[in-house]
Amino acid sequence: MFQNTIENERSNSKLSLEQQANKMKFRSINKFPPCNVGDTVRVKLPEVDRSKGDPQNILFAVVSISDDQYYELGNKNGTLHQLYSRNQFTVWTYFPGLIKHHKTFII
Secondary structure, three states: OHHHHHHHHHHHHHHHHHHHHHHHHHHHHHHOOOOOOOOEEEEEOOHHHOOOOOOOEEEEEEEEEEOOOEEEEEEOOEEEEEEEEHHHOEEOOOOOOOOOOOOOOOO
């Protein structure tokens, strides 16, 4: 009898963990929707890698997508060697009065 309750508790905890993981994945997908090849994105530079006069963000374009979750980014100077996940950058929304063509950085 004691063994049955332990097995029930284990199976219930496994189901609860799976439900929690599904909720977390759903929230992440809604918070960071996928972007397409050619979208302009903004990558924030860490403070340790820049001085006070350097820009805080750099604009890149999505060059390719691997496994539907890893993005290769590039600009007019070339592509980055590191692949980025969707939570590491934001899709850049431009201001029409400020810039005429927001896809300037596409290779």
